[in-house]
Amino acid sequence: MNAQKVRKVVIAGGGTAGWIAATALSRFLGPLLDITLVESDDIGTVGVGEATIPTHRTFHYLTGIDEREFMRATKATFKLGIAFENWARLGDRYIHSFGQIGKPNWMGEFYNIWMLAKDRGIGGELGDYCFELRAAEEGKFFTSEQAKTNYAYHLDASLYAAYLRQKCEGRGVRRVEGLIERVEQDPESGFIRALHLKSGEAIEGDLFIDCTGFRGVLIEQTLETGYEDWSHWLPTDSALAVQTRATGPALPYTRAIAHHAGWRWRIPLQHRVGNGLVFCSEYMSPDEAHDLLAQQVEGERLSEPRLIRYKTGRRKKVWNKNCIALGLSSGFVEPLESTSIHLIQINATRLVQQFPFAGCSEAISNHFNAQAERELEKIRDFIILHYKATEREDSPFWKAQKDAVVPDSLSQRIALFRENGLVYRDPDELFLTDSWLQVMLGQRIDPKGYHHMGRLMTDDQMDMVLNGIRNNINKALEKMPSHQDFVDQYCRVDEA
Ligand code: FAD
Numbered sequence: 001m002n003a004q005k006v007r008k009v010v011i012a013g014g015g016t017a018g019w020i021a022a023t024a025l026s027r028f029l030g031p032l033l034d035i036t037l038v039e040s041d042d043i044g045t046v047g048v049g050e051a052t053i054p055t056h057r058t059f060h061y062l063t064g065i066d067e068r069e070f071m072r073a074t075k076a077t078f079k080l081g082i083a084f085e086n087w088a089r090l091g092d093r094y095i096h097s098f099g100q101i102g103k104p105n106w107m108g109e110f111y112n113i114w115m116l117a118k119d120r121g122i123g124g125e126l127g128d129y130c131f132e133l134r135a136a137e138e139g140k141f142f143t144s145e146q147a148k149t150n151y152a153y154h155l156d157a158s159l160y161a162a163y164l165r166q167k168c169e170g171r172g173v174r175r176v177e178g179l180i181e182r183v184e185q186d187p188e189s190g191f192i193r194a195l196h197l198k199s200g201e202a203i204e205g206d207l208f209i210d211c212t213g214f215r216g217v218l219i220e221q222t223l224e225t226g227y228e229d230w231s232h233w234l235p236t237d238s239a240l241a242v243q244t245r246a247t248g249p250a251l252p253y254t255r256a257i258a259h260h261a262g263w264r265w266r267i268p269l270q271h272r273v274g275n276g277l278v279f280c281s282e283y284m285s286p287d288e289a290h291d292l293l294a295q296q297v298e299g300e301r302l303s304e305p306r307l308i309r310y311k312t313g314r315r316k317k318v319w320n321k322n323c324i325a326l327g328l329s330s331g332f333v334e335p336l337e338s339t340s341i342h343l344i345q346i347n348a349t350r351l352v353q354q355f356p357f358a359g360c361s362e363a364i365s366n367h368f369n370a371q372a373e374r375e376l377e378k379i380r381d382f383i384i385l386h387y388k389a390t391e392r393e394d395s396p397f398w399k400a401q402k403d404a405v406v407p408d409s410l411s412q413r414i415a416l417f418r419e420n421g422l423v424y425r426d427p428d429e430l431f432l433t434d435s436w437l438q439v440m441l442g443q444r445i446d447p448k449g450y451h452h453m454g455r456l457m458t459d460d461q462m463d464m465v466l467n468g469i470r471n472n473i474n475k476a477l478e479k480m481p482s483h484q485d486f487v488d489q490y491c492r493v494d495e496a
Pocket of ligand 1: 012013014015016017018038039040041043044045046047048049050051052157178179180181211212213214215217239241276308310326327328329335338339340341342344
């Protein structure tokens, strides 16, 4: 009774996903498991994925990772949000910050009061009431144990995998370098039994975690799980990534700059800047993308541009038989809101919580899959919002986005905000109400009405509340160092 049926865990792939899975499992369940990770230097990793969201700090807190040590090891900087440029109209700019906006009350969000104040001509900008947004605009940053700033990081993806690897090996995770050539299955159940490497070695296991990236060597090439294609909703399918030398102080936010057939990212690290052009091949050829990137990218190039192709969508089951897909093998939604690493972390911690000690069953995999599916669908809707809510008609790509049919779940959200000024967060979704709000307003969705809670205040009371919030933010900002100065004294690593 109650025998441990799953002890040998084999992780296939050693990119960000593989080493995050190894980190979570070895940190929490290490003594109960025998963990092996197989990776191939010949294949390498995707080499992108450098912007994160605040849940990254939660994962590090849970897994006992020290912030300064991690930031030095990965040459990381801080991130307070994402600046969206040219999205609703050419020349537009807004920041989706990680901070809370104003002070909500139980009846609703602060923006209802702000909207009334704005109608009365005393509201100013919504961003005036968000500390993180103001700090981002001023290029400032500070953190301490007492500070409540909500932030994330920009990190070097290759260094991050290497950093986690060293931690995991210290906890007894066995790393095998080798190319997986064949996957052996049980002839009756179809469960995976072993990975056969080019070297001739066989790695047997009870549970297999597929972190082999877009290849999906286990979950797709072997188990033929199937893929739900979402490219009719999110049609970009290519990215050109290039690294450049920094041309100025590191900004504490990612830039996402729309162009006529997609958008471009700019991610500042301590030692370089990560750049990438995301585009839709129906509207832009790789040659055109090369030219545009060359024109727009700032600073000396440190690498040759690398083309990455992808198809937006999700694996039909992330857990199939005794195989769980994490990272790119589980599906992909473009990196506009830096959500992929978060999804790896949340599914890795969920696996720790739901670890199948009693064996893999359909009951447990169905439960896991349903949670992962709901979560990803909400993220998908949030990303589509940036494309759908546009007024741009200056290129065939943008015209198509504006006219596109979107999932009903998103249409309903947009209608709710447009008609009644209501935004909400479902219990199992990642993005906060303030995130939906910032993007809806940033994309120029203008609500016809809002909650009248502000009318319960006199003008003087409203003035006092609004000034109080703005003054507190101003006072805190005055004392803050610049982001670059803070990074320099907190975690700077000088080039050798
Ligand atoms: P990979 O990094 O591709 O790793 C695959 C591993 O599997 C490698 O170790 C490889 O050697 C191994 N492997 C494959 N086949 C075999 C085999 N046959 N035998 C042995 N080993 C094998 N996410 C974010 O959160 N923020 C971002 O800003 C962001 N930007 C992105 C930009 C782009 C253009 C893309 C495409 C993705 C981005 N992502 C981002 C997603 C992020 O890059 C990934 O989620 C993350 O890097 C995890 O990748 P992975 O480990 O699943 O795959």
